[in-house]
Amino acid sequence: MFEKGELVIMGSERAVYRVEDGVVVNGKIKISKEGNDAFKPITADPNALKVLVCLDSVDWSENNSLKKSQNLICKLKDASEKTIWTQGVVFQNVSLSKEDSAKNLIKVMLPKLAQLKSLPLSSLFFPKGESLLGFEGGASETSGMGVVLHTRAGFMANKNNPGKRKQNQDRGVIIRGGGGDPDIDIFGVLDGHGDDGHFVSEYVKKSLGTFFTKNIDSASIRKSPEGALAKAVDYVVKKLKAIHKKTEKSLPKFDVNTSGTTLCLTLRIGRSLLTINIGDSRAVLFKTPKQKHRNDSKSNSGIEAVAMSRDHKPSDPDERKRIITAGGRCAQLGPNQPMRVLPRHANFPGLAVSRSVGDFWGEPFGLKALPEYKHHTLKTGDLFMVWASDGIWEWLSNQQVANIVYQNIHDLEKASKLLVDQARLMWDKNTKGTYHDDITAVIVKF
Template sequence: MNDNKAAIVGSLKATYSVHTQPGADPGGNTKDNQDAWCVQERLGGQEMVLFGVFDGHGQEGKVVSHTICQNLPKIMARMVGSKPAPSIESALSTAFPEANASLRKRPGLDADLSGSTGIVALLQQGRLVAANLGDSRCVLGKVDGHGAVTAVALSSDHTPMEAKEAERIIATGGRIASFMCGDEPLGPPRVWLREVNIPGLCMTRSFGDYVAASVGVIDQPQLMAATLKPEDKYVVLMSDGIFEFLDSQQVMEEVHAAAKAGQSPSEAAKRLVRLARKCWQEQEDDIIDDCTAMVIYLSTAHGGSGAGGSSTTAAALAARLENNLRIGSAPGSGSLTLGYKRAA
């Protein structure tokens, strides 16, 4: 997605864009991008926007991330459009497991050892609710009166390094251990079956991953919410390829620098991907993870202007409900359109 879109939610204007780039294998060859993203404006006919980033892993990781990317917005739209509608928190808590269950209905998909993270942010009037599975992130950027930006986490990484997450895995019959190189542990702790060295998953919550699910890897998202204030200027959703060597504060400072230089969310997202890939090349030589950054600038809406600055009435927005879901992956790797707008 190389352009910038804008959505109006009450008095807020959210201008957003996404940049994603596939990683490279140990030989330096470009991999198939397993990251996916989606944006659903006017979710369920309501004045809210759903943003999502999904990072697949395993042999079928791309299929898993893209299937969730297709199905989750539809499930959420049905829920928030129902009468009476559940709370956003309740809808998200129900939608994630339902989307996960939809994987079993996809013919030919073997998700025993494949899965995906999921980070979703739902923007309402004056409020942002984030739901997370795995180790993708949502970060809010606050700018103070001196022009300094501060990153505020709206998600928590679900890994075996988190004590409560590890306790659940062990209590369910799993095992936590790093890869072993001789007698020495190598890399981060992972989730294994108690008696068998599979699956070796680095996260404790995910979509798919049916083998890991048998030992406590769950599909229940963790929710965080923020009441938005005038100093809240940015939101970034990202796969872990972005923050493997950058912390969330560094990410937000890069976005803030782009905005201060008059650059758009599209340019800011590209800056993040370039910086992250540079770090990978410096730290890991040929190996680079898939990198996806969704950047949202928050501002005050004036006169109800919609995407591209044109006037958008409620009736016009409603008329666009069948054409406002944008779903994408890496440029050139086959964007998913599903009869909607082309996204990349």
């Protein structure tokens, strides 16, 4: 059983709650005083534990004690040698003296990867029956589909701390069984930006999970897919505005005025796909062409890429016109700088995308959560779909992504890793190793 004041991760949405007297604060899930009903400790050989990536961490201070939880994606083997991918969280307590509490709070470092691997497994918990990535033992086939998510934190050169990675502001979205219907899924990506972009993308991801699993039924989704997605966006924006206006003390505190996130989602209802996009994350469908051209090179997989979304950037003439009409301005602030949305008479704040969830400073200038919709009915020859942040698309074309994934289509785990690794290599090549963005891809094989 968790102790009072301990931080826990609840469910596949990775929401963080604090335990008080056996009840999860700000949550509806109760923890039994006789035992922990929501979590179980991992029972496996410690040598089988492999921590793949740290997604984020949470700090909380009480009575001069700093409590930290580190959210991880883990790979391990159970007693039957079956590989399990899951979400894990490590709990830590760090004692601080009264005089050093404030100044040392931000100096306490999370354990290194080697230290995490040596932690007793009793320190690592994961939700019963839950899997963050939506599959076990690689890309499993569920309802005829394989699903995989791969993410990598970005990097920015820092002479004072060489090799330090930046905070990962990307989030992948995998929601199976929307509205309680096993034939309804939601897939997509979020790419946060601004100082608190990681908080925004995380909160939006959590809110989407709540909306599609608790706030809407399958009949409503099937009756009006566009209406369901519009309500989901409206639900998320209203929750962020409540944070912005500080209407409730129980709401989390982070900046949504100059921080925000992109949103690229696809709602699958059987063979029907409806994609919405806000920002410059992208969804692309890949299929076999009806007739392969004779002049296709061997390096070309022959797979046709069909864009399911349009990038929303101020460099786009239609988007630029919309922003200017609303009262904003689009300009480059330097010779090698991207075009940004700016206030009419100032150079700050600014944003290199023309639509966003959050970033409420820009609403009067047309910078808002305005989704674009695209319908598609799956047909014979439709192979797979990729949702990715601009960490992928900045240096890789749709066709390059097609080639990488198609050549490894029977091993989605490998395909996703190769895709993210290739994107990172292209960033290193083009920035001479000084910077690469967060890189995230969700792949679904139909």
